[in-house]
Amino acid sequence: MTSMVGAAVIRKEDPNLLTGRGTYVDNLRLPGMLHMAFVRSAEAHARIRGIEVGAAAALPRVHGVFTARDLPELPPIPTVVPGLERPSLARDRVRFVGEPVAVVVAEDRYVAADAVARVTVDYEPLPPVPDLETALAEGAPLLFPEHGSNVYAEIPPAGDAEAALAAAPRRARLRLVNQRCAPAPMEPFGVVADWGPKTLTVWASCQSAHFVRGQLSKLLAVPYGGIRVIAPDVGGGFGAKQSWYPEYVVAAVLSRRLGRPIKATETRSENLVAMTHGRAQVQEVEVGFDDSGRILALRVMVTQDAGAYPGDAVGLPMLTMIMSAGCYRIPTVVTGCRAVGTTTTPVGAYRGAGRPEAAYLIERVIDLVSDETGVDPIEVRRRNFLPADAFPHTTHLGFVYDSGDYGKALRRLLEMIDYEGLRREQAARREDPTRPLMGIGFSTFVEMGGVGPSAMMEGLGMLGGWESARARVNPDGTVTLAVGTSPHGQGHETAFAQIAADALSLPLDRIEVVHGDTEVVQEGIGTFGSRSIAVGGEAVRRASLRAREKATRVAAHLLEAAPEDVELEDGRFFVRGSPDRGIGWEEVANKAYRPTQLGDLEPGIEVAAFYEPGLTTCPSGAHCCVVGVDRETGRVTIERYVGVDDCGTVINPLTARGQVMGGVAQGIAQALYEEVSYGESGQPLTSTLAEYLVPSAAEMPRFELEHVETPTPANSLGAKGLGESGATAAPQAVVNAVIDALSHLGVRELQMPLTPERVWRAIQAAANGGVA
Amino acid sequence: MRIELTVNGRHEAAEVEPRLLLVHLLRERLGLTGTNVGCDSTSCGACTVLLDGQSVKSCTVLAVQADGAEVTTIEGLSGAGGGLHPLQAAFQRHHALQCGYCTPGMVMAAVSLLAEHPHPTEEEVRRGLEGNLCRCTGYQGIVDAILEVARTTGGAER
Structure with a gap:
């Protein structure tokens, strides 16, 4: 049988989704179900003097209006900084626009919205802290006065880079803003909670049903057996659906109070202020280098805007620190970070979570060194690459890069783009004022995938960094795989079936994958950190091989042979040397459940595997973006986008390509279009999709993508994961290209998003002899 | 208000509030949950349906405006046998x-x-797809699927 791993198989998931049979949370209707809606803070920072709910509660078909005082059993949202907990409903103080202050329960969403509009909150405004500058200023208004500072957490630099920077022949600085973005999955967040006498059942648009159950158990003091969490079809997550939201416990507590199932689904306007934002970093970078473009020292200080509460954002700059040196050998690297509170939406993971921010900074550094030395950006990269024989490589913070060959992806990329031809065209266009300027930008990135191991994940508040799979061979010879990962668009039902098909020598259509239900799936961790294939896929392979082992023993008994003499090929078991006298999977599976024919063997074939990875993986790649820049308007057009990814073994080229394209699209979106912004008063200015510019097909280029494969030793598949690679690769490829287009004018820095106005101003400033 | 309309070839009648959106009529009254809601500013197109053959965003059409009209949703696209429409297959x-x-x-x-x-x-x-946002695919597969159907069926297939 030809290998399924590596085959471009179309997805098992698609027919349901294509025909409107998706099971997204908002599609769920339970008997007696009520709708809940939050009254959200209209103020960025204020004391709550009082909340008047009478007019809302008096409306027909309203079942209740509750404030924090009415729900003393409501637990706060967990935090990594004890003492700075976020209440699930604001009690005395609000710290961002959109923070829930009261909750309404009504018979339908229209009545709930009517009731929300009739709740009046008496605010005593406090000074807003809309940005890092305000938060860190002397005498700044404090979000938590009792904490004494808006700095929620800090890791001072370990060591001093000054000596190495001073010793370098040349040095340069960059101040980079990795702007705040909204993950904006097409399906906003939602839950349905149904707390009956026996069980609390929660359907959630989340990235891990098991994580949600664990948190609910802890927060509500209910044993695991009393809680069932189901992640049905989930309409995208991008990291933000791994965050914890007040709806989980508020809906549960209200369901218990009212004895009815409760549905809570965000509108998009709510989503853009309530779902965690991503990125939101300012990086102060200093680099020491020599005239040949060799980098000798790097100092990075990351300031992370955490938003109003210290949640997932505290971990993000640590990941940025770890990956700061990118794919380069730099003798001295010193990094530090702090997470700072502002009166804005809390920040959390967004596709890449701290690593795109690192890739952006080091790849901007490389191009700055190229501009300063006049050495071609490709050559600067080559001169500083970690060589292919440097692995495993231990970074300045002790993190280990598993494997890599950065030159290989770059070589393939250069073959694809005709670099010299592009440079010639660029020069010609510079001389021709009737044509747009042209720029060529590169990004040779490395990131983390296959996230574990457990030592790292426990530090981030997770149960572990392992993953699980259970293989059940049914009496008809089909196989049901239960997996602990929780896909939300990635196509696990297809990719995991491919891995199992090879391990079991079964056709793809005999294998079903189930996930996202704590009642039918053994404990699992979930889907984030490009971990599902690298960690979950290995668990699938191991569980499948164990099932095969048991099936082989059953077959051996039936064939009256020793198990070690039995082989499995093309779905048939036979004694080595006599392939014609074999028995099929169907017969073996069926007999496995008939003890009368099994001798001393235990009936059934059902085995689990829990895989703990020894290493995180490091997917990498080389991308190139070619842009045109309109001289009159500053408008940037992507003329080509070419990428070579190295995620080790590719399980399914079709879906792998989809992951890269989607990630690159989000990276381009960050580079050119998207930014969450706030006014001086702390009011969000981007709370609808009319203001927050998620690009359409008209803004996206055609992608030219390939893979090279440097397997990881972290798992037997050799697969590294690549869900976050595109988003990690793209922003700096685009920004480097635009700066390259303008570099002859003296432009050295531009901050994302590169709106026509920003680019136009840079061109004007350069033309007027100023510095952009 | 009482309205009557044809949805996926079936005659439907409903008593609705004037403010009820077409998408909520479809999803919550008629149980046709295939049409999703992704925003509240007519920006994302997740709720696109055909109203008398024209694509509309059903979150911006009142149910009463569809009185007497013919509505086709994703559930009405594939044939009676449940096979995929050429676009769905592509x-x-x-x-x-x-x-x-x-x-x-x-x-x-x-x-x-x-x-x-x-x-x-x-x-x-x-x-043509500017009004429909996708956050996952980068659009290339969507564009290619549509171009392929246009090539192979002359685009006449409905």
Whole structure:
């Protein structure tokens, strides 16, 4: 049988989704179900003097209006900084626009919205802290006065880079803003909670049903057996659906109070202020280098805007620190970070979570060194690459890069783009004022995938960094795989079936994958950190091989042979040397459940595997973006986008390509279009999709993508994961290209998003002899 | 108010509040949950359906405006046997969907696009989809699926 791993198989998931049979949370209707809606803070920072709910509660078909005082059993949202907990409903103080202050329960969403509009909150405004500058200023208004500072957490630099920077022949600085973005999955967040006498059942648009159950158990003091969490079809997550939201416990507590199932689904306007934002970093970078473009020292200080509460954002700059040196050998690297509170939406993971921010900074550094030395950006990269024989490589913070060959992806990329031809065209266009300027930008990135191991994940508040799979061979010879990962668009039902098909020598259509239900799936961790294939896929392979082992023993008994003499090929078991006298999977599976024919063997074939990875993986790649820049308007057009990814073994080229394209699209979106912004008063200015510019097909280029494969030793598949690679690769490829287009004018820095106005101003400033 | 309309070939009658949106009539009264809601500013197109053959965003149409009209949703697209419409099949072949949330609206927008422009260029397909957002795919699979159907069926298939 030809290998399924590596085959471009179309997805098992698609027919349901294509025909409107998706099971997204908002599609769920339970008997007696009520709708809940939050009254959200209209103020960025204020004391709550009082909340008047009478007019809302008096409306027909309203079942209740509750404030924090009415729900003393409501637990706060967990935090990594004890003492700075976020209440699930604001009690005395609000710290961002959109923070829930009261909750309404009504018979339908229209009545709930009517009731929300009739709740009046008496605010005593406090000074807003809309940005890092305000938060860190002397005498700044404090979000938590009792904490004494808006700095929620800090890791001072370990060591001093000054000596190495001073010793370098040349040095340069960059101040980079990795702007705040909204993950904006097409399906906003939602839950349905149904707390009956026996069980609390929660359907959630989340990235891990098991994580949600664990948190609910802890927060509500209910044993695991009393809680069932189901992640049905989930309409995208991008990291933000791994965050914890007040709806989980508020809906549960209200369901218990009212004895009815409760549905809570965000509108998009709510989503853009309530779902965690991503990125939101300012990086102060200093680099020491020599005239040949060799980098000798790097100092990075990351300031992370955490938003109003210290949640997932505290971990993000640590990941940025770890990956700061990118794919380069730099003798001295010193990094530090702090997470700072502002009166804005809390920040959390967004596709890449701290690593795109690192890739952006080091790849901007490389191009700055190229501009300063006049050495071609490709050559600067080559001169500083970690060589292919440097692995495993231990970074300045002790993190280990598993494997890599950065030159290989770059070589393939250069073959694809005709670099010299592009440079010639660029020069010609510079001389021709009737044509747009042209720029060529590169990004040779490395990131983390296959996230574990457990030592790292426990530090981030997770149960572990392992993953699980259970293989059940049914009496008809089909196989049901239960997996602990929780896909939300990635196509696990297809990719995991491919891995199992090879391990079991079964056709793809005999294998079903189930996930996202704590009642039918053994404990699992979930889907984030490009971990599902690298960690979950290995668990699938191991569980499948164990099932095969048991099936082989059953077959051996039936064939009256020793198990070690039995082989499995093309779905048939036979004694080595006599392939014609074999028995099929169907017969073996069926007999496995008939003890009368099994001798001393235990009936059934059902085995689990829990895989703990020894290493995180490091997917990498080389991308190139070619842009045109309109001289009159500053408008940037992507003329080509070419990428070579190295995620080790590719399980399914079709879906792998989809992951890269989607990630690159989000990276381009960050580079050119998207930014969450706030006014001086702390009011969000981007709370609808009319203001927050998620690009359409008209803004996206055609992608030219390939893979090279440097397997990881972290798992037997050799697969590294690549869900976050595109988003990690793209922003700096685009920004480097635009700066390259303008570099002859003296432009050295531009901050994302590169709106026509920003680019136009840079061109004007350069033309007027100023510095952009 | 009482309204009558045809949805996916079936006659339906409903007593509705004047403010009820068409998408909520479809999803919550008629149980047709294939049409998703992705925003509240007519920006994302997840709720796209055909109203008298034209694609509309059903979150911006009142149910009462559909009185007397013919509505086609994703549930009404495939044949009675449940087979995939050529566009649906092409979407699967070209991996034009990941999470699937934008997909019903995207497919309906594509049906309308090909009805109006049976032989679109790539540029026309991209422009024609401007009102439909997808956060997963980067759009290339969607564009390719539509172009393939346009090539193989002349775009006449409805």
